[in-house]
Amino acid sequence: MLKKNYTATGTKCRVTFHHPGGEQIESVALAGEFNGWSAAETPMKKLKSGDFSVTLTLDAGRDYAFRYVLNGQCWVNDPAADKYLRNEFGEDNSVVAV
Numbered sequence: 001m002l003k004k005n006y007t008a009t010g011t012k013c014r015v016t017f018h019h020p021g022g023e024q025i026e027s028v029a030l031a032g033e034f035n036g037w038s039a040a041e042t043p044m045k046k047l048k049s050g051d052f053s054v055t056l057t058l059d060a061g062r063d064y065a066f067r068y069v070l071n072g073q074c075w076v077n078d079p080a081a082d083k084y085l086r087n088e089f090g091e092d093n094s095v096v097a098v
Contacts, residue, residue, distance in 0.1 A: 001080045002096050006060060013060045013098040017078070019068050021050030028052040031075070032066030032093075039069040058098050065093040 001018040019028045030042040034056060044052035058064060065085055067075045077084065081094035 002078065002082070004096075004098060006098075011060055012057050014055055014057050015096055015098060016053060016055040017044070017066070017068075017096075019044065019052045019070075019078070021046065021052060024071075025052075026071055029069040029072070030054055030056075030066060031069050033064050034058060034066070039072060039075075044068075058096075060098050063095050063097045065095050067093055 003016040003018070005014045005016075007013070017030050027046075028044040029039050030044055031037050031039050035041040042054060042056070044054040046052055063082075065087070067077055069075055075091075077092060078094040082097040083095045084092040085095055087093045
């Protein structure tokens with residue numbers, strides 16, 4: 001799930017990324033164009049509900065490809081992404097348009 005809040009000037013957007021928790025999910029990280037596809041740089045916070053969330057401030061007016069990294073090894077997409085783009089590994093990346 002993606003939640004977007006634009007600044008008054010419209011040049012920045014605070015995007016909240018959300019991934020549901022699960023019995024087998026101990027950690028979730030956000031990897032994408034905004035952090036060099038690092039699976040460690042943007043860990044998501046585990047909420048009381050068991051879900052995971054993180055908010056980033058991104059430049060408005062462009063698209064950002066991203067994926068969630070579950071337990072440090074399983075890369076998955078966001079089913080609520082704005083769109084999907086094929087990557088060089090033959091899979092799709094989630095895309096958020098801001």
